Each structure stands twice: as C-alpha cells, then as structure tokens.
Amino acid sequence: LFNKFNVQVETAPIRIPYRETIRITASAQGKFKKQSGGRGQYGDVWIRIEPTDRDSGFQFASEVVGGVVPTRYLPAVEKGLRETIVDGILAGYPLVDLKAVVYDGSHHPVDSSEYAFKIAASMAFKAAFDKAKPLILEPIYTLTVQTPDQYTGEIVGDISSKRGRILGMDTESHFQIIKALIPQASLSDFHHALTRLTHSRARYSYTFSHYEETPSDVASKLIAEKNNAD
Incomplete structure (x- = not known):
C-alpha cells in the first residue's frame, strides 16, 4: 500500500476472540467491609457458579430467602457479576456458558449499600471461579x-x-x-x-x-x- 498509494499502514496481530468458562460447580463468599470514620461499607454474599451448555452465555439467579440480602441490593449483585465477566479472570477474555446464583449473605442496616454489594459479588465470583476448574x-x-x-x-x-x-x-x-x-x-x-x-x-x-x-x-x-x- 505504501509503494502503490503512498499510504502508511500499521499492522497488528489479529486478536482472537477467546472465551473463558468453568468445568464444575463451585461456591464462595465475598464480604466487603470498610470502616473509615463516618458511614462504613458492608456487603456480604455467597455465590454459586454452575457450568451451562455451550453458547448459553451468562445467566443470573437469586435463591435468597428471609431477606438476608435485601431485594433492593440484588441488581447491584448482578451488576458486579456482569462487570466481572466482561474482562475475564484467567487471561482477560469474557466469561461465557455459566450461571451465577446468589443464595446467601448478610447486610448491615446502616452501612450496606449498592456499591458494597457490587464489590462483594465480584469478590465472591472470583473466588468461586478459581475453584471451578476454569478453562479457555x-x-x-x-x-x-x-x-x-x-x-x-x-x-x-x-x-x-x-x-x-x-x-x-x-x-x-x-x-x-x-x-x-x-x-x-x-x-x-x-x-x-x-x-x-x-x-x-x-x-x-x-x-x-x-x-x-x-x-x-x-x-x-x-x-x-x-x-x-x-
């Protein structure tokens, strides 16, 4: 192109769209607790991740009972999980073909927040992922x-x-x-x-x-x- 049209071209290797997933079911807890003078931050969830069929993407579900994780924080839990799967964990590629279920946890009447539960969900997911025999x-x-x-x-x-x-x-x-x-x-x-x-x-x-x-x-x-x- 440079010799024929005098166009400068920069080349780069093609980025292959690898994906990450898991082989087995695993569970883990994520607890985010921070106290620094004023109002603190508190979020605590247990997440179970399960392998699903190929091309099934990502699924989220809640099995929380008794209000241990208030319903108003469940969207934040899902958001924390979805943000985590985008960038991957093993090699930086999106996670697919798995289901994440929040089934237990705890909250604080004053310190709990959407932010705290989002971080806790991400922590729990990463811990469970490490135990679920991940693959690329x-x-x-x-x-x-x-x-x-x-x-x-x-x-x-x-x-x-x-x-x-x-x-x-x-x-x-x-x-x-x-x-x-x-x-x-x-x-x-x-x-x-x-x-x-x-x-x-x-x-x-x-x-x-x-x-x-x-x-x-x-x-x-x-x-x-x-x-x-x-």
Missing part, C-alpha cells in the same frame, strides 16, 4: 480447500501442523476438496502457506463452527501473556 475456549472454523490432486498431501500436512483435524476429502474433476476443522488462531498465515505450497493454484473458504477447549500449552501461553501485561 477458542473459536474453531470449518475449512474447505479446493486443490489440484498433486498438492493434497502437502496441504493435509500443513493443516495438521496447525492443529487442524481433517473431516474428509472428495474428488471433483482433477481437484481434491479437503474439509477440516481448524482453530481461528491457525488461519492467520494459512493463505500464505497455501499459496506457497500450491503456487496459487488452490482456493479455500472458512466459516465459524463452534468453541472448544484450548490445549493446555496454548492456555498457559495466553495466561502468561496476560500476567506479563499486568
């Missing part, structure tokens, strides 16, 4: 490649080296149609690899398929990157 999900795409027969082996090898899984192959005239599942993170340089391997004689397309758990080495790298950035 990555987007998986369906990849279709049309290539002359003689390049099939090289392309299959390249897809496999990128953590792709071959679904099957069909023949169409002198071409092979290769179908595979591949992580979005592996698609960034696939075009260049395909061009190099086939001398620009192959075509490909891809569509989003689903999310699935990242391998442990990939997850560890993402977590380390987040910790280093902090």
Whole structure:
C-alpha cells in the first residue's frame, strides 16, 4: 500500500476472540467491609457458579430467602457479576456458558449499600471461579480447500501442523476438496502457506463452527501473556 498509494499502514496481530468458562460447580463468599470514620461499607454474599451448555452465555439467579440480602441490593449483585465477566479472570477474555446464583449473605442496616454489594459479588465470583476448574475456549472454523490432486498431501500436512483435524476429502474433476476443522488462531498465515505450497493454484473458504477447549500449552501461553501485561 505504501509503494502503490503512498499510504502508511500499521499492522497488528489479529486478536482472537477467546472465551473463558468453568468445568464444575463451585461456591464462595465475598464480604466487603470498610470502616473509615463516618458511614462504613458492608456487603456480604455467597455465590454459586454452575457450568451451562455451550453458547448459553451468562445467566443470573437469586435463591435468597428471609431477606438476608435485601431485594433492593440484588441488581447491584448482578451488576458486579456482569462487570466481572466482561474482562475475564484467567487471561482477560469474557466469561461465557455459566450461571451465577446468589443464595446467601448478610447486610448491615446502616452501612450496606449498592456499591458494597457490587464489590462483594465480584469478590465472591472470583473466588468461586478459581475453584471451578476454569478453562479457555477458542473459536474453531470449518475449512474447505479446493486443490489440484498433486498438492493434497502437502496441504493435509500443513493443516495438521496447525492443529487442524481433517473431516474428509472428495474428488471433483482433477481437484481434491479437503474439509477440516481448524482453530481461528491457525488461519492467520494459512493463505500464505497455501499459496506457497500450491503456487496459487488452490482456493479455500472458512466459516465459524463452534468453541472448544484450548490445549493446555496454548492456555498457559495466553495466561502468561496476560500476567506479563499486568
């Protein structure tokens, strides 16, 4: 672009939309208590988080009885939870496919506030999340490649080296149609690899398929990157 149009371009790696979620149900307490001269702050909740089906997003519910957490503070509890899931905990990616239930807690007739319950809810959620065997999900795409027969082996090898899984192959005239599942993170340089391997004689397309758990080495790298950035 610079040579042809004299346009300065800055490039950056594509940010893959990873997601975080949990494997098992876990509970924890969050208590925010602050006293500094005047009116204090007090909020106390117990939160249970449960894994739900893929693509179910985030759900909130209350099982509070007896007014231990007054109804007027429940919106603040939900707000604290929703704000927490946006930025993630493990590696900084949004949390999905889980349900958070507030089921117990306590309040102070003078010091309790919406702010205190929002902070307490966030504290409880983070503590429960650590116990719920968290994991990172990555987007998986369906990849279709049309290539002359003689390049099939090289392309299959390249897809496999990128953590792709071959679904099957069909023949169409002198071409092979290769179908595979591949992580979005592996698609960034696939075009260049395909061009190099086939001398620009192959075509490909891809569509989003689903999310699935990242391998442990990939997850560890993402977590380390987040910790280093902090």
